[in-house]
Amino acid sequence: MSPTFDELHRRSLDDPEGFWGEAAARLEWSRPWTTVLERGGSPAGARWFAGGRLNTCHNALDVHVARGRGDQAALIYDSPVTGTIETFTFRELRDAVARFAGALAARGIGRGDRVVVYMPMVPEAAIAMLACARLGAVHSVVFGGFAPAELAVRIDDARPKAIVSASCGIEGRKVIPYKPLLDEALERARHEPDCCIILQREAVAASLVAGRDLDWREVAAAAAPHDCVEVEATDPLYILYTSGTTGQPKGVVRDHGGHAVALAWTMRNIYGVEPGDVYWAASDVGWVVGHSYIVYGPLLNGNTTILYEGKPVGTPDAGAFWRVIEQHGVKVMFTAPTALRAIKREDPDGALLAPYDLSRFATLFLAGERCDTDTLDWAGQRLGVPVIDHWWQTETGWAICANCLGIERLPVKPGSAGPAAPGWDVRAVDAANREVARGETGALVARLPLPPGAFTTLWGAEERFVDTYLREFPGYYKTADAGHVDEDGYVFIMARTDDIINVAAHRLSTGEMEEVLATHPDVAECAVLGVRDELKGQVPIGLVVLKSGVERDEGEIVSEVIARVREQIGPIACFRAAAVVDRLPKTRSGKILRGTIQRIADGEKVAVPATIDDPAILDEMAVALGVIGYPRPL
Numbered sequence: 001m002s003p004t005f006d007e008l009h010r011r012s013l014d015d016p017e018g019f020w021g022e023a024a025a026r027l028e029w030s031r032p033w034t035t036v037l038e039r040g041g042s043p044a045g046a047r048w049f050a051g052g053r054l055n056t057c058h059n060a061l062d063v064h065v066a067r068g069r070g071d072q073a074a075l076i077y078d079s080p081v082t083g084t085i086e087t088f089t090f091r092e093l094r095d096a097v098a099r100f101a102g103a104l105a106a107r108g109i110g111r112g113d114r115v116v117v118y119m120p121m122v123p124e125a126a127i128a129m130l131a132c133a134r135l136g137a138v139h140s141v142v143f144g145g146f147a148p149a150e151l152a153v154r155i156d157d158a159r160p161k162a163i164v165s166a167s168c169g170i171e172g173r174k175v176i177p178y179k180p181l182l183d184e185a186l187e188r189a190r191h192e193p194d195c196c197i198i199l200q201r202e203a204v205a206a207s208l209v210a211g212r213d214l215d216w217r218e219v220a221a222a223a224a225p226h227d228c229v230e231v232e233a234t235d236p237l238y239i240l241y242t243s244g245t246t247g248q249p250k251g252v253v254r255d256h257g258g259h260a261v262a263l264a265w266t267m268r269n270i271y272g273v274e275p276g277d278v279y280w281a282a283s284d285v286g287w288v289v290g291h292s293y294i295v296y297g298p299l300l301n302g303n304t305t306i307l308y309e310g311k312p313v314g315t316p317d318a319g320a321f322w323r324v325i326e327q328h329g330v331k332v333m334f335t336a337p338t339a340l341r342a343i344k345r346e347d348p349d350g351a352l353l354a355p356y357d358l359s360r361f362a363t364l365f366l367a368g369e370r371c372d373t374d375t376l377d378w379a380g381q382r383l384g385v386p387v388i389d390h391w392w393q394t395e396t397g398w399a400i401c402a403n404c405l406g407i408e409r410l411p412v413k414p415g416s417a418g419p420a421a422p423g424w425d426v427r428a429v430d431a432a433n434r435e436v437a438r439g440e441t442g443a444l445v446a447r448l449p450l451p452p453g454a455f456t457t458l459w460g461a462e463e464r465f466v467d468t469y470l471r472e473f474p475g476y477y478k479t480a481d482a483g484h485v486d487e488d489g490y491v492f493i494m495a496r497t498d499d500i501i502n503v504a505a506h507r508l509s510t511g512e513m514e515e516v517l518a519t520h521p522d523v524a525e526c527a528v529l530g531v532r533d534e535l536k537g538q539v540p541i542g543l544v545v546l547k548s549g550v551e552r553d554e555g556e557i558v559s560e561v562i563a564r565v566r567e568q569i570g571p572i573a574c575f576r577a578a579a580v581v582d583r584l585p586k587t588r589s590g591k592i593l594r595g596t597i598q599r600i601a602d603g604e605k606v607a608v609p610a611t612i613d614d615p616a617i618l619d620e621m622a623v624a625l626g627v628i629g630y631p632r633p634l
């Protein structure tokens with residue numbers, strides 16, 4: 001009889017060596033590990049599979065060709081915005097990756113060198129990532145919606161030898177030239193890469209800088225295929241930057257061995273897919289979901305993955321997801337609740353579902369933000385399949401909590417992301433690191449060591465890694481989410497404990513936006529907060545206090561601060577509303593009461609905080625927020 005979920009979870013914590021050692025045996029290693037788990041081998045309390053050697057790209061592609069899956073579809077590129085559907089078999093994808101790896105190697109890129117990938121959702125993005133993995137080079141993918149200033153910060157931090165980009169991205173009906181953004185980023189950055197390799201797309205031809213920029217197709221055509229390079233299991237595979245509480249993003253680092261083992265394991269055990277099944281994560285390669293579940297997880301497990309260059313609505317309509325599921329025989333899909341809300345808003349009755357045969361579709365997984373029960377129920381009723389919320393973070397690389405369908409299907413509790421997944425020991429604790437009673441809200445922490453696949457450090461910032469994640473709750477990883485664990489062990493994620501907000505399931509820092517606002521010459525003080533939004537979950541709004549003596553038109557200043565956030569962080573910040581106020585509510589010790597402003601904007605009843613220095617200011621806030629449309633009717 002198969003073990004129950006509880007038995008497996010228990011074993012993963014009591015005997016992590018046995019548990020993950022068995023999972024690792026499914027991969028091909030060029031040298032076996034000496035220890036599955038080297039405790040205390042790093043500040044995070046673990047080094048997984050130390051002494052072992054393998055190559056992630058070999059396990060994602062070559063292994064499947066060798067084992068007879070060469071003709072199976074590995075990646076289907078479905079792009080309604082260009083009218084393209086292109087299938088790469090495992091053999092074709094391996095050959096394309098080997099060739100591009102050869103092109104990178106010909107430019108001197110090898111083990112440990114960094115390559116920044118700034119690409120739209122085209123197969124070449126995945127090919128570039130896998131080519132880096134093939135060489136043991138470290139990729140750092142930067143999401144296309146970030147502005148040049150953000151790209152520049154990442155270039156300076158990762159110091160890449162090469163940057164791989166494209167002439168443009170296509171966002172719904174908009175064509176966004178990427179190359180000018182890259183050129184501007186390189187002007188701003190202190191670090192200079194040796195070369196930039198640019199994919200010319202039909203919609204826009206980018207001008208190339210002689211001596212620095214190369215044409216993707218030319219270099220790939222001239223390259224000799226490169227074989228996989230053996231690396232240490234503990235070598236870095238990639239850096240992925242995520243929002244921190246300052247303008248300096250955090251470079252989450254993931255290793256080769258633990259990552260490959262964990263992701264391959266999750267495909268069968270969390271998502272319940274077998275090699276050969278079609279799996280679709282409707283995300284972007286620039287986010288962690290794209291790394292784990294568009295590229296690495298499905299390929300490591302021999303699944304067909306879908307790379308979708310389109311939106312849930314408008315490309316061409318709110319039936320787009322259902323068309324993709326039917327056309328490619330998707331068994332399991334992963335998306336964010338915001339995408340379902342967008343569909344629900346345009347097609348509340350699910351009329352656009354009717355023409356499609358979804359008989360092969362088994363499960364919908366959701367993550368990225370808290371899922372409201374309305375959306376969960378709507379999807380469940382319309383689709384007639386289990387809709388499973390699961391909780392994870394860029395740092396963790398895979399789900400911390402999930403209803404693991406491949407192990408045992410547990411009941412769904414609306415509002416909960418499920419119980420802690422195997423490998424994760426999650427607790428809600430108080431400020432003194434004591435576990436709170438079941439059902440009581442606390443800071444959510446995970447006991448060290450973190451399982452394989454979780455981040456191992458922050459790139460070039462070990463101290464920041466320890467300070468941010470490990471110092472406050474000794475022996476535990478601080479998730480910076482708050483919530484509670486119920487009597488059955490189900491975890492309910494309620495809110496972030498820092499300044500991170502989730503805008504359309506994109507992670508952003510209000511602190512970083514405040515830093516941008518504060519650079520405006522007329523702004524003396526400001527606050528940015530995430531307020532409730534029917535579609536995007538949350539959106540940022542800003543309040544600014546002007547320097548004394550500033551007599552300029554307030555509307556103009558507001559437009560300027562909005563433009564600054566777009567220029568410096570990017571359109572993805574969705575920072576579209578701000579107001580000028582005379583003062584901000586503060587405690588007597590001078591701390592801005594951001595939570596109070598947010599509750600007023602959300603239309604909640606606000607008790608006057610005991611520490612406020614002047615209660616009358618709350619009425620002023622309500623008036624200012626009313627001017628910019630808050631609270632919004634939901």
Ligand code: COA
Pocket residue numbers: 120143144145146169171174176282283284287289311312313335336338339342367368503504505506535536570571572573574
């Ligand atoms: N490159 C350049 N610009 C981008 C971009 C990219 N890759 N992605 C988004 N943008 C731009 C958009 O064009 C938009 O610009 P605008 O202000 O000029 O209109 C802005 O960033 C905001 O984009 P977005 O938040 O995506 O809003 P939207 O209204 O275009 O779409 C949704 C709303 C809900 C349909 C969309 O956000 C969505 O599909 N979200 C799901 C996210 C997801 O899957 N996340 C992964 C976690 S699982």
Ligand code: AMP
Pocket residue numbers: 242288366367368369370371389390391392393394395417479480481493495496502505506507
């Ligand atoms: P990211 O690093 O972009 O994946 O964002 C991680 C954050 O998104 C988490 O810390 C949570 O705040 C939020 N999040 C992700 N998944 C969920 C979920 N299923 N329920 C509630 N919040 C979630």
